[in-house]
Amino acid sequence: KSYRVAILGATGAVGTELLELLDSRNFPVAELKLLASSRSAGTQLRFKEEKIAVEAVNEQSFDQVDLVLASAGATTSKQWAAQAVEAGAVVIDNSSAFRMDAQVPLIVPEVNPEAAASHQGIIANPNCTTILMAVAVWPLYQVQPIRRIVVSTYQSASGAGARAMDELKAQARAILQGETPQTEIFPYPLAFNLFPHNSPLNESGYCQEEMKMVNETRKIFGVEDLRISATCVRVPVLRAHSEAINLEFDEPFSVAKALEVLSQAPGVELREDWQANYFPMPIDATGRDPVLVGRIRQDISHPCGLELWLSGDQVRKGAALNAVQIAELLVAKNLLGRSSLVASH
Numbered sequence: 001k002s003y004r005v006a007i008l009g010a011t012g013a014v015g016t017e018l019l020e021l022l023d024s025r026n027f028p029v030a031e032l033k034l035l036a037s038s039r040s041a042g043t044q045l046r047f048k049e050e051k052i053a054v055e056a057v058n059e060q061s062f063d064q065v066d067l068v069l070a071s072a073g074a075t076t077s078k079q080w081a082a083q084a085v086e087a088g089a090v091v092i093d094n095s096s097a098f099r100m101d102a103q104v105p106l107i108v109p110e111v112n113p114e115a116a117a118s119h120q121g122i123i124a125n126p127n128c129t130t131i132l133m134a135v136a137v138w139p140l141y142q143v144q145p146i147r148r149i150v151v152s153t154y155q156s157a158s159g160a161g162a163r164a165m166d167e168l169k170a171q172a173r174a175i176l177q178g179e180t181p182q183t184e185i186f187p188y189p190l191a192f193n194l195f196p197h198n199s200p201l202n203e204s205g206y207c208q209e210e211m212k213m214v215n216e217t218r219k220i221f222g223v224e225d226l227r228i229s230a231t232c233v234r235v236p237v238l239r240a241h242s243e244a245i246n247l248e249f250d251e252p253f254s255v256a257k258a259l260e261v262l263s264q265a266p267g268v269e270l271r272e273d274w275q276a277n278y279f280p281m282p283i284d285a286t287g288r289d290p291v292l293v294g295r296i297r298q299d300i301s302h303p304c305g306l307e308l309w310l311s312g313d314q315v316r317k318g319a320a321l322n323a324v325q326i327a328e329l330l331v332a333k334n335l336l337g338r339s340s341l342v343a344s345h
C-alpha cells in the first residue's frame, strides 16, 4: 500500500529534510504534494527522479491526501490542520500549535509509540530540544525513576529555520570582512556570539523554549510532576543542538549502568574517548540519525546525580526524522488514512 503525502512548508529547513527522508527511507509515497506560501509557488524541488513544483497552500490542497507532514510554523498549522483532517488526512505537525492539546498525541517513537493509537487526525512532533533529551533520558528513566532534571541547551541556528541559517553565515562573513553583521531573524548577532533563547518569557523568568522542555517531556514520559529546569541558549552552530543534562535519581545510578543501558538504547549512539577528550560535537551529529551521547560521569555534588552530554541533528531527529518515524509507525499499525481514523475511535 502507498500513500498520498503532502509536505506543508516544503521549502523550509525541515521541509527539505522531510523530502530527503521520504526518499532515503523508502516511505511508501504514491503521490507527493509540496506546499508552502505563495512566495515560493512554482519553485521546483526534486523528489527521486522527479521535479515537483511547489504550490501555495489553499482550500483544495488536502483533497485526496492521506498524510500531511507540516513544518511551516504554528500559525500556518493552526490555519490548515483542521481542514486537512476534515479532508481525510492525518497531520503530523512539527509546530508547537497542538502539542499540549489533550486530544493530540505527542510522540517520540523511541519513548511512547503506543500514544499513536489514540490519534484523532493530528499527531504532534515535539520541540527539537525535547526530542533529543527524551531519547537519551528515557532509557535511564525506565531503569530507575528520576527525581529531577536540570538541562542547559546549546541550540543551533537551524532551530529558527532556513533563513536563520543563512543569516548566521552572512553575519560570519560580514564580521570577517570587518563589516557590521545584519540581524533580521535573530534579535542580536549570533556569529561569534551567543544569547539566551529569545522566545517570550513567562512571569517566573523562563522562556517558552524552556517551558516546552518541561511540559512536553512530562507529557511524552507520562509523568505529570517530573521536576525539570531548563536554560536554553542559542549558539553559533549551523544545525545540531547540544545539551548538558544533570539527572538526579532516587538512588545512586552508576556510570557503568548508564553506559550499559545507553549502549543498547534505540536512537542513541555513545561517543566517548576520555583519553582523547573526545565527546559528542554538533559537527559529528550533523546529517546523522542517532543522538550522540557521552561524557557520562557521576555528579560530584550529589550521590544520586549523573551528568551527561549530547549532540543531535536538530533538523533530523529533532524534527524531520522524528516526524517520518511517526509516519512509519502509523503505516506499520495501519493508523493512516480515513479508514483508520474511523476504526481508531
Ligand code: A2P
Pocket (backbone or CB within 6 Å): 008, 009, 010, 011, 012, 013, 014, 015, 035, 036, 037, 038, 039, 040, 041, 057, 071, 072, 073, 076, 160, 161, 162, 163
Ligand atoms: P515559503 O518558502 O513560501 O516562505 P523555515 O522553518 O525553514 O523558515 O521554513 C518555513 C516553511 O514554512 C517554508 O517552507 C515556508 O514557505 C513555509 N511557510 C511560512 N509561512 C507560510 C504560510 N503562511 N503558508 C504556507 N507556508 C508557509
Ligand code: 11C
Pocket (backbone or CB within 6 Å): 094, 095, 096, 126, 127, 128, 129, 155, 156, 158, 159, 160, 209, 212
Ligand atoms: C529553536 N526549537 O531551536 C526552537 C524552535 O516549538 O518547534 C522550534 C519551535 C518549536 O529555536
